Amino acid sequence: MARRARPHGEQGGELESLVARVKHLIIFGRLKPRERLIEDELCLQFQAPRHLVRAAFVKLEHLGLVTRRPNKGAIVRDFSVEEVEEIYEMRAMLQAEAVSRMALPLPDEIMQQLAAIHAAYGEAIARQDLGLVCTLNNDFHRTIFAACGNRYLAKLIEALWTESLAVRCYAIGDPVLLARAQRDHARMLAALRKCDRKALVREAVEHIWPALHAYKRAHGGWDEPIAAAPAPERLRPARRSTRRG
Amino acid sequence: MARRARPHGEQGGELESLVARVKHLIIFGRLKPRERLIEDELCLQFQAPRHLVRAAFVKLEHLGLVTRRPNKGAIVRDFSVEEVEEIYEMRAMLQAEAVSRMALPLPDEIMQQLAAIHAAYGEAIARQDLGLVCTLNNDFHRTIFAACGNRYLAKLIEALWTESLAVRCYAIGDPVLLARAQRDHARMLAALRKCDRKALVREAVEHIWPALHAYKRAHGGWDEPIAAAPAPERLRPARRSTRRG
DNA sequence: GTACGGAAGATTGTCAACAATCCGGTCATT
DNA sequence: AATGACCGGATTGTTGACAATCTTCCGTAC
Known part of the structure; x- marks a missing residue:
């Protein structure tokens, strides 16, 4: 058995840990919305191989925390x-x-x-x-x-x-x-x-x-009716409370 | 510019198409629950590089159609x-x-x-x-x-x-x-x-x-209290017909 | 005859180099 | 001076080979 430290597998754990660390960076504002996530940078920072970093990006995208665009890399997602x-x-x-x-x-x-x-x-x-x-x-x-x-x-x-x-x-x-x-x-x-x-x-x-x-x-109090309501969203009624509530 | 056929990018489209094709295989029962999805096989069948097939597996897992287990590959998901x-x-x-x-x-x-x-x-x-x-x-x-x-x-x-x-x-x-x-x-x-x-x-x-x-x-009327649930292939090695005859 | 152990094959996970692409600045032209 | 082409650096996407792991099969011992 020999019990090597962490020979090869365990990729699930490593990936999860990587995802968690990047998640923390985002949650605590260390990485701000629309900020780029550069693969090599994170590889260096976390001492992780690139394919893991990329897998983490995929996972984070599916979690809804980052956005990936073809050939343009990943950015921290920003919400409207x-x-x-x-x-x-x-x-x-x-x-x-x-x-x-x-x-x-x-x-x-x-x-x-x-x-x-x-x-x-x-x-x-x-x-x-x-x-x-x-x-x-x-x-x-x-x-x-x-x-x-x-x-x-x-x-x-x-x-x-x-x-x-x-x-x-x-x-x-x-x-x-x-x-x-x-x-x-x-x-x-x-x-x-x-x-x-x-x-x-x-x-x-x-x-x-x-x-x-x-x-x-x-975000600047956009929830309050600021002077000029540009009324850009005429296609979205249906947001008042049709709910029982 | 020369306009090469499909030079390099377009990976999004390719991936999506791959995902869709595997999805069809599953939906139409061509691949049955707990059946293994072998990377090399699908590479051959769809003429796709392996990393794309793997990416497709990741996507299908997140869609809930396949299950991936470390070092054991992907299988068609089966629901209880x-x-x-x-x-x-x-x-x-x-x-x-x-x-x-x-x-x-x-x-x-x-x-x-x-x-x-x-x-x-x-x-x-x-x-x-x-x-x-x-x-x-x-x-x-x-x-x-x-x-x-x-x-x-x-x-x-x-x-x-x-x-x-x-x-x-x-x-x-x-x-x-x-x-x-x-x-x-x-x-x-x-x-x-x-x-x-x-x-x-x-x-x-x-x-x-x-x-x-x-x-x-x-599923054999499991919603009805049947006497002896035959539990046909519970441990099914799932390796017989991995290939199409 | 059955159970344990190990080798071989099949399959997946990892890596580093290479090719393609995008972005910014620079230079020539009008 | 403004505009457009172009070239170099930075970054991402792709590929194939290699290492690790699991599964199966077979031989041997009890």
């Missing part, structure tokens, strides 16, 4: 405000659906996991460990929505979550928003414990908006 | 009945949502597109042109749900549609189901014309079940 709004509409809808069809009460094991994550989350916020905050936030959401009983619903929610990572980076550093997120999580836990589905749905939906607002604010 | 049911649950939910928030009436242009697709669809069925039937069915659904006003909702619906392609292959050859699909499409069009949202939602949701039932029936 409309796109971001649509993503958040979907997140609201899917998360509401997930908690609506969730079997309550949740198994003890899940509840304990959530409590543990939430406790660690509070600590991480207190210590300003943003990396950990992000990871635990991730874990909290994935754990909650994985319990919805439909793995595809969970998958879709997670996909949109990931896609909106680059948006939420505007909220990640804001202490006020962090405190609010922590409070929301606590409320969700309470609602889960009380099997109060109505409160659960409300929290699951309302919890997502602050990050969106932070994003729009960071 | 539970997975299929969950996919269909999601499709029902998302399609209902889409037509619920669709702005009615639809623009004339879209309505005309739909009518044209529907007419061609009927013809294709009459001529038993299954490839065309499949394409047009695709077009019909994509066109309808793209009109929902939220491109992410449309994208999610299309993703699940693609993922369930391998499931619907059981229904593709059945004349009864084809006729029923055609009728359902006609009803959807009528509901769209009349701006009858209730009927539209009903049709959009009910339309998806027959294919699911056909799938379950083809």
Whole structure:
């Protein structure tokens, strides 16, 4: 057997780690929207062979975090405000659906996991460990929505979550928003414990908006009717609330 | 400039075409679930370089049609009945949502597109042109749900549609189901014309079940509590007919 | 007769050099 | 001076060979 360090395979792990590191660069604003991702540069920076870097680009593109154009390389994806709004509409809808069809009460094991994550989350916020905050936030959401009983619903929610990572980076550093997120999580836990589905749905939906607002604010307050509305989108009605809500 | 035939680039187009061809092989049952996809074989069959075939595998995996395992290659994905049911649950939910928030009436242009697709669809069925039937069915659904006003909702619906392609292959050859699909499409069009949202939602949701039932029936009626599930080729080495005779 | 171990073949993963392409600046021409 | 061709550097896409891994088959021991 000889047990060589990491002989050849393990490419899955390496790739994942590479993807995660580039993702962090994007989330924490180290790489900004429309900034180019140059293969050789990342090869050097991460000591990774080029084909791995390229595979990572493919994966990141499919995650919705980068855009690749033929013969022009990869750039950090930038979202239009409309796109971001649509993503958040979907997140609201899917998360509401997930908690609506969730079997309550949740198994003890899940509840304990959530409590543990939430406790660690509070600590991480207190210590300003943003990396950990992000990871635990991730874990909290994935754990909650994985319990919805439909793995595809969970998958879709997670996909949109990931896609909106680059948006939420505007909220990640804001202490006020962090405190609010922590409070929301606590409320969700309470609602889960009380099997109060109505409160659960409300929290699951309302919890997502602050990050969106932070994003729009960071983009110059385009969400407010600024003087000249150029009205470029006459082909997109259908965005008011046809929903029950 | 000399205008060489297809000098170097165009890799996007080539890849897409490759993906489409393998997809067809899967949809039409030419490649069956758990059957291996061998790189060299497909290189030969499609006269494509290996890295393209591999890229196609990556894309197909992300479309949900094949599964890749490290050092073991790609196989046609097989779904458990539970997975299929969950996919269909999601499709029902998302399609209902889409037509619920669709702005009615639809623009004339879209309505005309739909009518044209529907007419061609009927013809294709009459001529038993299954490839065309499949394409047009695709077009019909994509066109309808793209009109929902939220491109992410449309994208999610299309993703699940693609993922369930391998499931619907059981229904593709059945004349009864084809006729029923055609009728359902006609009803959807009528509901769209009349701006009858209730009927539209009903049709959009009910339309998806027959294919699911056909799938379950083809799987030996596992939806019914059969005594001895024969579990035919659970471990199937999947290596016999990797080649076409 | 069955089970374990190892070799050979088949298949996938990795790499580095090469070809094609794009981008920016420079120079000649009008 | 403005415009257009063109050339060089930077970057990405492609290829084929090689290394690692898995699978199968066969021989041997019990």
